[in-house]
Amino acid sequence: MKIYDKKKLVYGIMSLLLGLTLLAFGFLKGFDAKSIILCILMLLIGAGEFFISINKETAKKEHIEEFDERNRLILLTSTSRAFHIAKNINFVLMLFFLIVGAKHEAQLIMGVGMGFAFSFSVMMFTDIFSSFYYEKHM
CATH class of the missing domain: 1.10.287 (Helix Hairpins)
Structure with a gap:
């Protein structure tokens, strides 16, 4: 697995960690609608950023789009x-x-x-x- 965008990798890992932490606290203290939505969003954002960081074509496309x-x-x-x-x-x-x-x-x-x-x-x-x-x- 090669990393093509380190910044997106860090954002992805941090978002995944925040989502998992929120999930753990949800199991300990109970869930409400706001925490469920936030947990799902953080996990999806983290997975998306992580995917972009390890996919060569997507990382290249994002880089070109960013510097257009x-x-x-x-x-x-x-x-x-x-x-x-x-x-x-x-x-x-x-x-x-x-x-x-x-x-x-x-x-x-x-x-x-x-x-x-x-x-x-x-x-x-x-x-x-x-x-x-x-x-x-x-």
């Missing part, structure tokens, strides 16, 4: 758009919690707003530093 220009462009565009949407939502939530907290003089609500403000500032610095990095390296 169109797929890379779609991934980069969607990731960029998701980051900008998350940044805008974070800014709106920050303003909302800070204004509501100041109006009602509630320090807890203002603390939540400050958490969003910290998160927003991390997003801004990440955006700025990644722009500088890619301007230098491209």
